[in-house]
Amino acid sequence: MSQSAAPIKEKLSLVIDSLGGAGFNRAMLAYLSGLFGNLKGLALCYHKSARPEMLVNQVLDERVQEIYLSGLYVLDPLNNVTRANFSAGVYSFNKSFEIDSDKIRYQEEVFYQARISDELAWLIMMPDTSMLAYCLDRPDAQFSAEEIQMAKSELPVVKALVGKHFTLEFLRKLKEQPGAFTQIERILHLDSERLVESSRWHAELITLSDDDKARIEQEALAVRRSLGYRETILESEAVLTTCLVALEGGRYLQQRIRPTNSISVEHYKVIIHRALVQYSISDRERDVVFLSLLGYPNSLIAKKLSISSGTVKNHKYSIYNKLDITSERELFNLVLKNIVGVEF
Template sequence: MNEVFRDHKRVAAAIAAVVDAVGHQGFYAIVLETLGQYIDCERWLAIKYSRFSAPEFIVNTSLSHEAVEQYMSHLYRIDPLLRLVTEDRVPSVVTFSLMQNEDDSNVYYDEIFKSGQILDELTLMLPVIGGGYLGFCFDREYTLFNEDEIAFFTALYPIIVAAHAAHMRTESLEGLGALFGNGKVGVLTLGGDNRIIYQNPAWHALAGHAFGNETLEFILSQPELIAVHVEGLIAHWEYSRNVSASATSVRAVFLEQKSEGYIQTDVKEFFEQFYDTYHLSPRERQLVEKTLRGYSMPVIAEKLDLSLGTVRNYKQRLYAKLDITSEREIFSLFMMHMFGQS
């Protein structure tokens, strides 16, 4: 009974801290730090997934500047969370270790995690205005997230969503600055009398002077949430129900530059193209595939029923053919091929 009581106190304390953060300028950082304490995690980030634009970091205490640059340059295109958003089947709470077992292509994202010294990641996906999602991601270096931790976050999820919605309503007075103020998605909010309430810097940059009232009227004449191509951009609008409870007639219009998006092609096709490009033998193909899955040389030897010495010899010849010197370079070379940079 004492253990149950302690669990209830733990949940109540987390709820109190999350609710107390509503309206604070550092809401997202506060909530992430608060939740991280309850699962023994000191590395977290908040990343916003928009309908069409590339993801954007809102808070980051996990990835280095170099890792963020690599992610934003092209690696986001194999982010399993972006795949879930793209396919419109976003779970409330998920871990990377669970996603690995769901789709073969997720296995190779593990190499990106290793470069950031991440073993597992637990993520809460919160819906945001504009049809996107905000991922609260907690990273672990040495241990996987267990069922109790997943259950704890699952129990808290409705409270966190409600607190986030409440925070968005307070932020609406400032144009949702924490989510969109410095972002790449243009946002314009209009009152019931079509009076402009807010424009973020990205709206000014994307719309420019040529984006007049006729263009705006055309966007608003489309059904709610339907995307249209305007001036080389993608535009959509929606009523701000989740943002302004007292002003349901407020409309939010979004302008996005379409990113290359999640790679829809089967990863196996990229492997076949990669093998053909470098004229790899059947055995060399096996070595590349298993290396990218993160298997060590002893495990590869066991799986291929070869001696460790034979695997070393094969790898040396493979390295010479690819003009590389390490396993990490195999991954880099394959990523360059996947994204058309080789």
């Protein structure tokens, strides 16, 4: 056995040892990293209607991670792959995705800040229809065609291990005691009617009132017997995912409650208002800022606000003067800085 092969086999053995346990994703990332010169990376779980979960983060600092999870994940090409068709496979940021405005902006706001040059990702479909992603990030070069092919050859191994881990972790939950009160997750064994419930609410939903939580619980119970895959948008910006999971001869109905990825228009306006409250801009100018940040050109802003394109230009001139900036790029950075305290 070569010296290079020995550490890789040791890392693979750690993955196997961690099956069903809390350290599995970190061990899997370490194994994949060892195949490519011990690069750092990320492990994430993508969902169709809820924001991603950051499982392992070796690359993004706290501020960039906050920016990503606060909304920039909607520009993440991997996130968009999973929302479009949940296609499992191996993806390279530079070679698998066409260049468009979303990719460029994501590269500027996340990759540049984290000093990432290219990303190689394994996407694995889970039995509950979520998508697990293991990403390796290279700071100073792109992944070659040969490296991408090597990653693809490793995909069956990753899929088999991830599938076994999911089964062991899922069945372990069935042995845990139900929570005493509110639930974020419930699993119903369809043959025995045994119900397992967790007492943990998602951190972003924990501040809901008891009435809101009770209403969400009632809505969740109402669709408990639905089979297959179903998403229900609940009140208070929550999404209930109901999914049929078949494992080892048993059929289980799994429900999870997470924050929805959609934010109302009024919510966005409130966020922008708070970010610019220190500046003396008018309500109409704030509307122009809002539409500009959504990517609308002057002609569409004019149509939305029932004003002329010339008036839009005048508003922008006034806004830029008041904020002491000269471009929409600076406007975006200023608003983002005031929202999360990040200086670009």
